[in-house]
Amino acid sequence: MFQNYLKYSEDNMANETYRALVEQIVDERSKLAGLTDKSEVFESLVNSLILSSYDLTIDEIEDGDTDGSGDGQIDAMYVVVNGSVLTDEEEDKVPDKGPLEIDIIIAQTKFVDGFEENPLKIIRSTARDLLDLNKEYGSSLTNYNERIQDKFAIARKALVASAGRAAKIRVRIFYASKASTDNIHPTVITTGETLKRDFAAYATASSVELNFLGAKEIIDLSRQPTTSKRSLELQDLLSSNSGDSFACLVTVDSLIKFLSDENGDLVRALFDANVRDFLGKTEVNDAIRATLLELKDEDFWWFNNGITIVAAAVDQKGKKLMLIDPLLVNGLQTSNVLYAFMTDMNIDDTLRNSRRSKIVLVKIIVPPNEQIRDGIVRATNSQTNIPKPYLRGMDLVHRNIEDHLRASNLFYERRKNQYKNAGKSRSVIITLIEMAQSLMAAFLFRGSDARGRPNSLLKSDDDYQKLFSEKYDLDAFKNVIEAKRSIMSALIAKYHNKTSAYRNDIVFHILAFISERKFFNLNHASQGWKNNFLDDVQLDEAIATVVDLFEKAGGTDRVAKSTSFKTTVSKAAVARRTADQNAS
Secondary structure (H helix, E strand, C coil), X not given: CHHHHHHHHHHHHHXXXXXXXXXXXXXXXXXXXXXXXXXXXXXXXXHHHHCHHHCCCHHHHHHXXXXXXXXXXXXXXXXXXXXXXXXXXXXXXXXXXXXXXXXXXXXXXXXXXXXXXXXXXXXXXXXXXXXXXXCCCCCCCCCCCHHHHHHHHHHHHHHHHCCCCCEEXXXXXXXXXXXXXXXXXXXXXXHHHHHHHHHHHHCCCCEEEEEEECHHHHHHHHCCCCCCEEEEEXXXXXXXXXXXXXXXXXXXXXXXXXHECCCCCECHHHECCCHHHHHCCHHHHHHHHHHHHHCCCCCHHHHCCCEEEECCEEEEECCEEEEECCEEEECHHHHHHHHHHHCCCCCCHHHHHHHCCCEEEEEEECCCCHHHHHHHHHHHCCCCCCCCHHHHCCCHHHHHHHHHHHCCCCEEECCCCCCCCCCCCHHHEEEHHHHHHHHHHHHHCCHHHHHHCCCCCCCCHHHHHHHCCCCCCHHHHHHHHHHXXXXXXXXXXXXXXXXXXXXXXXXXHHHHHHHHHHCCXXXXXXHHCCCCCCCHHHHHHHHHHHHHHHHHCCCCHHHHCCHHHHHHHHHHHHHHHHHHHHHC
């Protein structure tokens, strides 16, 4: 009995230590973000940790937030199709051909010392109400806020698209708190098992997980290294240049091990572009797959251009290369088709095993600087239809913005997760999407597009040229983003009882109001923002005006994304500008 007591005491002390560490992380993040609501900070921490394997951007993680009144006990939700987040933007579609991998990720987080049954019961009801594909969904679901309804609509869209196709559907539910996972009450476990069965039925999922995350699990996740190191075993080294570049032959089996994690899943962080877009291009995929099926005495690399990898450093030991921060910049389709083929249980084992020894050509380059790295990415993809947003960040204007902002201790993430993975805090990272949204509001006065179409802003050549002209003074970019951050800080201070989703709904409309109140058009605004003109009086007036208009219009996510609300804000800004002119 004494031994049992001693073990209990040791376990309890250990969890107290982990809990203190979690609280310390939350306290530090709260101070950096200027937030008093530690539950919100805890949610943000958990979301970033549970999604680390998906390599999502900061913007994508934050956009999954559904917390608030009517959230159905779901604080965040993501639908990931073939490695990329599916959104409700009109241009964002499920690939109409090819295999599908659909992950539905749901998070329930509570900054408390326990795991309760009731949240799981309510999530069961939410799934019953919002994920049943046999139902017709109208506008009568008043128990749920628009954000959670929209997330489930995205999930249903993905599930419907999977009908009649090769599809792997997985539901991953995370329940996080500060408690220990060692002594979860049996009724909570039982309700969790019922919840898993419900989701398996509603989502026709091949796999449903329910992961309880306590203080220890959260600390363990937070200690995962952000610097990626991956080993690649070679068949033959064709050439090498002082350790800066390698041309080598690699077996299919070795390449698949390099591309996979310990669970056999594809490591999405290795890919520089949107994998979902490439999986949709079935003509090339079919040709690669046909080669794998039809090979006899020939080798695979005779018929394929191979892949190109850039890395921060490479350490060679015999026929093994250790790559630091590798990124696959060309050969995305080849890699994905090879992975799909070698993990397809419908492929005959004898055929699959015979392909393990086939050879792939791999080029590895260690660029001496960022400019050369960008040039490699552009050159290797010149014949490939990479979506524009993934190449925009290599334009000269973005390198100039990055250098200019760094002088103000702001880090412009023109490449996916470059500063997030380097350990910079969220408060000093400016993402390319955040900059585009802010410029859309400040230069074009289109707050609804900034809020509702963040990913589409970089796809339109016309909009892109208006937002990111090399002719603009670099201070204009800095002043716009600092104004946006000032608005957000003021919203946190004034409306600390509101959710982060509420603040995100109005921040760009407030920025648009401030800008259109002062400027007449794009040229006027882009010139005017090179000066930092915003003061506390203007800021307070803009916030009060837009919040009042937003509440009167319904105060919902869909209102914030509507063109009608953009028009309402625009009229108010023009009226205030006229009044200012008359007063002067």
